[in-house]
Amino acid sequence: MLLAIDCGNTNTVFSIWDGTQFLATWRIATDHKRTADEYHVWLSTLLTLTKIEARITEAVISSTVPRVVFNLRVLCNRYYDCRPLVVGKPECRLPVAPRVDQGTTVGPDRLVNTVAGFHLHGGNLIIVDFGTATTFDVVDADGAYIGGVIAPGVNLSLEALHMAAAALPHVDVTKPHAAIGTNTVACIQSGVYWGYIGLVEGIVRQIRLERHAPMKVIATGGLAPLFDQGFDLFDKVEDDLTMQGLVLIHRYNKDTE
Numbered sequence: 001m002l003l004a005i006d007c008g009n010t011n012t013v014f015s016i017w018d019g020t021q022f023l024a025t026w027r028i029a030t031d032h033k034r035t036a037d038e039y040h041v042w043l044s045t046l047l048t049l050t051k052i053e054a055r056i057t058e059a060v061i062s063s064t065v066p067r068v069v070f071n072l073r074v075l076c077n078r079y080y081d082c083r084p085l086v087v088g089k090p091e092c093r094l095p096v097a098p099r100v101d102q103g104t105t106v107g108p109d110r111l112v113n114t115v116a117g118f119h120l121h122g123g124n125l126i127i128v129d130f131g132t133a134t135t136f137d138v139v140d141a142d143g144a145y146i147g148g149v150i151a152p153g154v155n156l157s158l159e160a161l162h163m164a165a166a167a168l169p170h171v172d173v174t175k176p177h178a179a180i181g182t183n184t185v186a187c188i189q190s191g192v193y194w195g196y197i198g199l200v201e202g203i204v205r206q207i208r209l210e211r212h213a214p215m216k217v218i219a220t221g222g223l224a225p226l227f228d229q230g231f232d233l234f235d236k237v238e239d240d241l242t243m244q245g246l247v248l249i250h251r252y253n254k255d256t257e
């Protein structure tokens with residue numbers, strides 16, 4: 001079975017793919033100090049608790065945090081006796097090479113999203129991923145990643161307000177009933193929520209102006225459903241686009257060995 005690991009700046013997600021479906025998905029806060037042994041104790045405990053019989057023999061990793069890759073590699077070598085495929089490393093092939101400025105390193109999560117988006121929806125896509133950062137990945141007609149947008153993430157924006165302004169509390173994002181907030185919390189929620197709706201609308205509109213083909217908009221990441229409620233921002237919300245992309249890239253590399 002395949003262990004797919006999507007390591008973001010905030011959370012790391014582990015999924016087990018049995019060749020047809022995901023058997024389980026677990027998340028843990030990203031921490032570069034976590035050792036391979038700690039990952040193993042955590043993973044094997046969850047496997048036992050959920051009574052999943054998984055014999056992991058292969059692994060694929062996407063990590064936006066370079067420092068964690070070392071311990072994840074040790075985890076795979078020591079406990080699953082395999083060499084993980086790491087997206088972004090030269091030995092990991094992609095179906096279509098990205099077309100960006102020379103010397104630019106594209107975030108592996110964006111490359112993975114591109115592969116999954118193209119597989120599911122074809123070319124000419126804008127993929128919006130609501131993670132630590134909110135990214136827009138533009139996918140060309142042939143499935144190539146050709147660039148996009150990086151904006152501060154929703155939770156990051158809320159955290160920044162709280163950190164920088166003494167009188168502003170920490171607030172969780174929700175959809176407010178109105179734009180005019182009648183208390184501090186409601187005002188902050190309005191700023192971030194309606195600000196984000198405007199950000200997504202504006203960026204999508206601008207990208208479309210720069211393209212010569214109709215562009216579909218696909219959203220993913222934990223907060224995508226929140227911004228999908230009652231608006232026409234997205235053509236489709238995909239819960240686990242990055243995980244699907246990891247499985248696709250792993251299969252592509254095996255098939256083209």
Ligand SMILES: Nc1ncnc2c1ncn2[C@@H]1O[C@H](COP(=O)(O)OP(=O)(O)OP(=O)(O)O)[C@@H](O)[C@H]1O
Pocket residue numbers: 007008009010011012130131132133155220221222223
């Ligand atoms: N399964 C989940 N259970 C609870 N909250 C979730 C879940 N998935 C997503 N969320 C919420 O949505 C947010 C965004 O999730 P997502 O995994 O897309 O990005 P992230 O973990 O914040 O960022 P990154 O991927 O950059 O580490 C999370 O921080 C969390 O608040």
Ligand SMILES: CC(C)(CO)[C@@H](O)C(=O)NCCC(=O)O
Pocket residue numbers: 008009064105106107108109110131132133135150
């Ligand atoms: C933008 C993030 C942080 C989103 O997870 C990640 O994709 C990343 O670190 N990217 C590197 C720069 C780039 O993608 O152009």
Ligand SMILES: [K+]
Pocket residue numbers: 008109129130131132221242
């Ligand atoms: K993510």
